[in-house]
Amino acid sequence: MSTSTPLGKLRTNGLLWPIVALVALLVVNVIARPSFASITLRDGHLYGSLIDILRNGAPTLLVALGMTLVIATRGIDLSVGATAAIVGAITTTYIVAAPDPASARAAFIGMAIALVACALLGVWNGFLVSVLGIQPIIATLVLMVAGRGIAMLITDGQIITVNNEAFSVVGAGFVLLPVSILISIAVFIGLVIITRRTALGMLIESVGINPEASRLAGIRSRTIVWMVYVFAALCAGVAGLMITSNVNSVNPNSVGLWIELDAILAVVIGGTSLAGGRFSLAGTLLGALVIQTLTTTVYNLGIEPQAILVFKAAVVLAVCLMQAPKFRARFVRRPKPPTPAIRPTAPAPVPSKVGQ
Amino acid sequence: MTEAATAQKPSSTGAPVVEMRGISIEFPGVKALQDVDFRLLPGEVHALMGENGAGKSTLIKALTGVYTIDSGQIRVGGAPVSFARPAEAQAAGVSTVYQEVNLCANLTVAENILLGREPRKAGAIDGRAMRARAREVLTSIGLHIDPASTLSTHPIAVQQLVAIARAVAVDASVLILDEPTSSLDADEVAELFRIMRTLRDKGTAILFVSHFLDQVYEISDRMTVLRNGKLVGEYLTAELSRLDLISAMIGRELGEMDALARMTASHEADSSRVPTLRARGLGRVGSIEPMDLDVHAGEVVGLAGLLGSGRTELVRLLFGADRPERGTIEVDGKPVSIRNPRNAIAAGIAFASEDRKGEGLIADLSIRDNLVLAMQASRGWARPVPRRLKDELIEKYIELLDIRPANPDALIRNLSGGNQQKVILARWLVTQPKLLILDEPTRGIDIGAKAQIMKLVATLAAEGMAVIFISAELEEVLRISDRVVVLRDRQKIAELEGRSASVNDVMSLIASHSDGSTLERNAS
Incomplete structure (x- = not known):
């Protein structure tokens, strides 16, 4: 198991296959439509398909980052989509009802109130899981189901449209790059620093791997698990702001719909085990990009709408299989022991499937 | 070679x-x-x-x-x-019989022996032929039990022999x-050897x-x-x-083991001073009856008793792993409230559980992370142990405890039992505890590591640490302990001087006022 070469390192930390999948998807797109790779500068903004992928993937990435930590503690959070809808509903409802609905002040207060509410939702989830000890999948299912209802109540069942420049910046603004991707990247970098430069990452992993041993070593397992759900809810909240801000309206039934599944997929593709324990934020970043690129690819290749979900599922399955050690051991030929210098990587199934 | x-x-x-x-x-x-x-x-x-x-x-x-x-x-x-x-x-x-019997306890003996190779008649399993074939195999190794009986009705030793019968049935x-x-008594071992010779x-x-x-x-x-x-x-x-x-x-x-005996004996605790640990009336319903315990600095107190006698339950209360319902604990003369492990660690108590895998190891983390875990936990997540201090500690303990491999980045799950135990010990030693509680620290590890750990305990006590030592092996408890507390049925029944007490003394104490089954269990 050579870990000295860059390739060997990628193999051992599990980032190889997501990278292969991402590159393969990009190559397929460029072949199908050469202009895919071009990026142009207009009015100080970057435009292009790649930028679109980043912008559209920003909410998924954000939610997936929160989900990574939750999954690392052996949990799961199904309520993130509903949380995003509630945050969108609160913000837009506040802005519309404010005395000066077009002012930046209204936007900021609206977003602040929504994020505080969203943190409370995270506190609720964390309470159910860490204090009452309810299975995470059930505990967060409560809010997943109830959340959209709450959002509907807030907007009184209406689709609310806002016209507020300051609010639009979050989802549709540009500072060279789309603001939404800048936010997600900032959260990513911040999270890497806070988990890997402090001991937080190790303690989260420790709790996820063996909760009882962690408790006996004096780790505040309950606090850590609780914090992680609050963080996941905040990530979902900001994602909800991005989504509603991008279209300047909120439909409680569709904001962040199925985003929890995309987020979980991104985490899994990134190599973090659903069984908890060690997590990879870089993997999640790659996973979110793979998911978003895949969606874009589907449109770019003009695949029939009816086949989109099946196609997506096939690619995700292929990536996950290639990551599974047991599958690889069985179907990917290992080199004979006497010449262990190079391990030929088997051709990824992704490009061959996409190429059809 | x-x-x-x-x-x-x-x-x-x-x-x-x-x-x-x-x-x-x-x-x-x-x-x-x-x-x-x-x-x-x-x-x-x-x-x-x-x-x-x-x-x-x-x-x-x-x-x-x-x-x-x-x-x-x-x-x-x-x-x-x-x-x-x-x-x-x-x-x-090539047939293998593992240490833990891995058969299906809810199936019959015959089904276990022929699992996956059942004789068939018209597509269905032929129960009669299966029992006959199983009986044949059992007879060939001299085991006379009913092939139609459920496996779980037989003692472990017989199940072990059934596992061997299963291996033999394939003409390995x-x-x-x-x-x-490991789970057989002398007669059963003789029976096994007879079969092996055949x-x-x-x-x-x-x-x-x-x-x-x-x-x-x-x-x-x-x-x-x-x-x-x-x-x-x-x-x-x-x-x-x-x-x-x-x-x-x-x-x-x-010879290291012998030197150890001398070392422990030469060491004397000063019992007139304030004890490091003073527990009074400590108890929990359904766990242990209220009891008192003193441990002095530099003293090794052994807890002797059968499984379920309360030895593990007692130390879990001392450490806050289970919450005590009554009683008081003083550390160095100051009352402390121990409601969870964090309180205990803050008071200077460390506890290595008997269940190394379930309650000790963080299997997927490295030696490095496992070693600093308790220290890191008490510092809180925001103050990571500085890299340099970490490296220093790891280098020191890998050398001191002879941890192998000496690679801090190796995952602890890949270490042998003895080395895992050493890492857990090191995890607690870096917190510089006043009282170190070791529950079965030598279980399932080999002679060499055992000697190293016993020697370490003696050294720590000589340096002034208070130690509570639990082991199912009485010889081990007696060899290392200055004082032995004997427990039975969740009660403390005696305290003995470690040096003068013999295994027989302790065994007869445990057996006294006790029903025959306890005595028998102890003797086997």
């Missing part, structure tokens, strides 16, 4: 039925086997010897297809093989017995692993010794003295 070449051929002749050459297996950070040769001749009992972590299990798993070898060659019956899974090995005549040319005697005389090659030297000398014809994943040599049992065997296994002279 020169020894291997010069060793005489044993009485049995013929080509080796198993031949392993230059076997190497590497787990991330651990070289589990390095260039090991091994051969097994038909009609012999071959003992595989070595301490925990020497590579015995790995070698067996390499042979049976559980692990994939990184280099080397395996031949069975002369033909090169590479088993991808245990079923393939079994099909090729190679039978691997991994610690088959099989051997029929030409079966038997690979035998046991920690009991007496048994190894009684049953084996030859032995192969491993140490630290390397081959030490292959010997004829009759030509290797026990002393030579042990020094081959641990790579150094004995």
Whole structure:
């Protein structure tokens, strides 16, 4: 198991296959439509398909980052989509009802109130899981189901449209790059620093791997698990702001719909085990990009709408299989022991499937 | 390997039925086997010897297809093989009986013996033929039990023999017995050996692993010794003295254990001072009756008692692993409230649980992370242990406790039991506790690591640490302890001077006022 070469390192930390999948998807797109790779500068903004992928993937990435930590503690959070809808509903409802609905002040207060509410939702989830000890999948299912209802109540069942420049910046603004991707990247970098430069990452992993041993070593397992759900809810909240801000309206039934599944997929593709324990934020970043690129690819290749979900599922399955050690051991030929210098990587199934 | 070449051929002749050459297996950070040769001749009992972590299990798993070898060659019956899974090995005549009985307790004896090879009639399982065939197999190894009876109705020893019957039923040319005697009493062991001899005389090659030297000398014809994943040599049992065997296994002279006894005895606790730990009326309903306990600085207090006597329950209360319902605890004369492990750690108490896997290890983290875990937990997540201090501590404890591999980045799950235990000990030592509680620190680890840990405990006490030591092995408790607290039925029944007390004293205390079954359990 050579870990000295860059390739060997990628193999051992599990980032190889997501990278292969991402590159393969990009190559397929460029072949199908050469202009895919071009990026142009207009009015100080970057435009292009790649930028679109980043912008559209920003909410998924954000939610997936929160989900990574939750999954690392052996949990799961199904309520993130509903949380995003509630945050969108609160913000837009506040802005519309404010005395000066077009002012930046209204936007900021609206977003602040929504994020505080969203943190409370995270506190609720964390309470159910860490204090009452309810299975995470059930505990967060409560809010997943109830959340959209709450959002509907807030907007009184209406689709609310806002016209507020300051609010639009979050989802549709540009500072060279789309603001939404800048936010997600900032959260990513911040999270890497806070988990890997402090001991937080190790303690989260420790709790996820063996909760009882962690408790006996004096780790505040309950606090850590609780914090992680609050963080996941905040990530979902900001994602909800991005989504509603991008279209300047909120439909409680569709904001962040199925985003929890995309987020979980991104985490899994990134190599973090659903069984908890060690997590990879870089993997999640790659996973979110793979998911978003895949969606874009589907449109770019003009695949029939009816086949989109099946196609997506096939690619995700292929990536996950290639990551599974047991599958690889069985179907990917290992080199004979006497010449262990190079391990030929088997051709990824992704490009061959996409190429059809 | 020169020894291997010069060793005489044993009485049995013929080509080796198993031949392993230059076997190497590497787990991330651990070289589990390095260039090991091994051969097994038909009609012999071959003992595989070595301490925990020497590579015995790995070698067996390499042979049976559980692990994939990184280099080397395996031949069975002369033909090169590479088993991808245990079923393939079994099909090729290599049967394994593991330490833990892995049969289906809810099925009948006959079903277990013929699982997956049931005789069929018109597509359905032929129950009558199956029982007949099972009876045949059982008779051939001299075990007379009803094949139609449910396996779980039989004692563990019989289940073990059924597992062997199952292995025999496939006409295995190679039978691997991994610690088959650990749960058997003397008569049962004799019965097992009789069966092993019968099989051997029929030409079966038997690979035998046991920690009991007496048994190894009684049953084996030859032995192969491993140490630290390397081959030490292959010997004829009759030509290797026990002393030579042990020094081959641990790579150094004995005598450390004896020096230890002196060291402990020379050390005296000053009981007039304020005790490090003073517990009064400590209890919890359904766990232990209220009891008092004092432990002084520099003193080793042993807790003796049977499983379920309250020895583990008591220390769990002291550490806050379970919440005490009544009683008080003072550390260095100051009352402390211990409601959870964090309180206990803050008060200077450390606790290594008897359940190393379930309550000690963070299996998927490195030695480094496991070692600093408790220290990090008490600092809080925002103040990571500085890299330099971490490296210093790790270097110090890897050397002090002789942790192998000496690679801080190796995952702890890949270490042997003894080395895992040392890392857990180090985890607590870096917190510089006043009171160290060790619950069965030597369970399931080999002689060498055991001696190291006992020596460490003695040294720590000599340096002024208070220690509570629990072990199921009374000799061990008596050897290390200044004072022994005897527990029975969740009550403290006596305190003895460690040096003057004998195993018999403690056993008769435990047996007194007690029903016969307890006595019997203790004696076995």
